[in-house]
Amino acid sequence: MTxxxxxxxxxxxxxxxxxxxxxxxxxxxxxxxxxxxxxxxxPTSTLLHLGNAIPLRKLKxxxxxxxxxxxxxxxxxxxxxxxxxxxxxRKPLTQSEIxxxxxxxxxxxxxxxxxxxxxxxxxxxxxxxxxxxEILELANKFTVQQMIERDMYQDRMxxxxxxxxxxxxxxxxQGYDSVALGVDLELGGNDQLFNMLAGRTLQKxxxxxxxxxxxxxxxxxxxxxxxxxxxxxTINIADTPGEQYGKLMSTTDDLILDYFELxxxxxxxxIKSMAAEMKAGGNPRDYKMRLGREIVTIYHGADSAAHAEAxxxxxxxxxxxxxxxAEKELPEAxxxxxxxxxTAGFAPSKNEARRLVEGGGVKIDGEKITDYKSVIDLKKPHxxxxxxxxxxxxxxx
RNA sequence: GGGCAGGUGGCGGAGUGGUCAAUCGCAGCAGACUGUAAAUCUGCCGGGCCUUGCCCUACGAAGGUUCAAAUCCUUCCCUGCCCA
Numbered sequence: 001m002t003x004x005x006x007x008x009x010x011x012x013x014x015x016x017x018x019x020x021x022x023x024x025x026x027x028x029x030x031x032x033x034x035x036x037x038x039x040x041x042x043p044t045s046t047l048l049h050l051g052n053a054i055p056l057r058k059l060k061x062x063x064x065x066x067x068x069x070x071x072x073x074x075x076x077x078x079x080x081x082x083x084x085x086x087x088x089x090r091k092p093l094t095q096s097e098i099x100x101x102x103x104x105x106x107x108x109x110x111x112x113x114x115x116x117x118x119x120x121x122x123x124x125x126x127x128x129x130x131x132x133x134e135i136l137e138l139a140n141k142f143t144v145q146q147m148i149e150r151d152m153y154q155d156r157m158x159x160x161x162x163x164x165x166x167x168x169x170x171x172x173x174q175g176y177d178s179v180a181l182g183v184d185l186e187l188g189g190n191d192q193l194f195n196m197l198a199g200r201t202l203q204k205x206x207x208x209x210x211x212x213x214x215x216x217x218x219x220x221x222x223x224x225x226x227x228x229x230x231x232x233x234t235i236n237i238a239d240t241p242g243e244q245y246g247k248l249m250s251t252t253d254d255l256i257l258d259y260f261e262l263x264x265x266x267x268x269x270x271i272k273s274m275a276a277e278m279k280a281g282g283n284p285r286d287y288k289m290r291l292g293r294e295i296v297t298i299y300h301g302a303d304s305a306a307h308a309e310a311x312x313x314x315x316x317x318x319x320x321x322x323x324x325x326a327e328k329e330l331p332e333a334x335x336x337x338x339x340x341x342x343t344a345g346f347a348p349s350k351n352e353a354r355r356l357v358e359g360g361g362v363k364i365d366g367e368k369i370t371d372y373k374s375v376i377d378l379k380k381p382h383x384x385x386x387x388x389x390x391x392x393x394x395x396x397x
Numbered sequence: 398g399g400g401c402a403g404g405u406g407g408c409g410g411a412g413u414g415g416u417c418a419a420u421c422g423c424a425g426c427a428g429a430c431u432g433u434a435a436a437u438c439u440g441c442c443g444g445g446c447c448u449u450g451c452c453c454u455a456c457g458a459a460g461g462u463u464c465a466a467a468u469c470c471u472u473c474c475c476u477g478c479c480c481a
Binding site: 159160161162223224225230231232246249250251252253254283284285286288289312315316317349350351352354355356358359360361362368372386387388389 | 402403407424425426427428429432433434435439440441442443444445446448475476477478
């Protein structure tokens, strides 16, 4: 029997949704053989978020056990766009958008993965070279029924929404990645199961070898929906400590334990005892603060985490001002409040600024200003506050 | 290739000659309440301005009819369903 702290058990279970085929993979890992595994991400956005970080962290866990890990950049698959998680066709990205998106990825992912020990590959290198003949060979391994059986397609069909023929090619492409790499295991979110299984099929037929599949639990965003840039509910790896901490504090309470499991390294036993404590009446807020510290520490270090927490307490619990407020010098002697808000960059248009003022979202030196005709004299410096978290000191140049 | 139904704001979805910058729901923003939680309530939610009002842009695209078009006509493009 294995113990709780056995690294192989932990790697096979923590944050894991499903492993196919679990006992085979387990015995492979226990055989001490070093396996080859990969994670593919399509550069559809410039920012990686905590949801992307989950399989990345799992990849890192394998790396720490000495396995050969591959980070695959889907710079070709991104051209088609995976629709696994979408209810409609995606607008295709252009090559330059893809390149642009990828630019800072490595920097972001380096906070998790050690790239000096990982291999980075680009699926454009092999997918672009495939001809019609090869593609047909891949396509005849699957049936139309298998494709349209998927929920999202059924859903779109019943709603009369279009399904592009090319969308069926996505699993083929992702599957071919496995073949090209000849891996033992692929990691991904549980929305990737179908695509990863396609790779398993192709690997078996074309390379005559087994590829296992490990799917990770899905991380929900700050609002409880799936974490996705289109919902604007992501917590990004590149967010500042303050942003990360604040966003974590504003997430729904019932996500706390998931976040601990999926995004931190705290032992599962500790997470379980927190669950019990909260059930017994512990204030979820305190656990959330702990969560904030843990996560900010991972991406920015312990000092930044402590600072972020102190600032948070200061601004939102004591309703104090942040300790550092940006200052902006303005040329005129006085400003209409609406102009001031726009000049400060807190509203994109004057109409928007006016609405903020009328809605009571704008304060000068702590005083709420609701008359959009108010004029602010800059003889002395003023503190402008818009909403709960935008502060700016304005002074005359 | 033929028949039918459609294309409206980030999304869903009303409207079918003037009262339409376009009902409503979701998402978003601000406020109240709070634990910057959730839930709830209130206001806002194309842009600009000299803001009880005015101007610009916008209901797939281009033309046309009309004092007036998201709404009518023509052509084109796109989508779904059915038939072949």
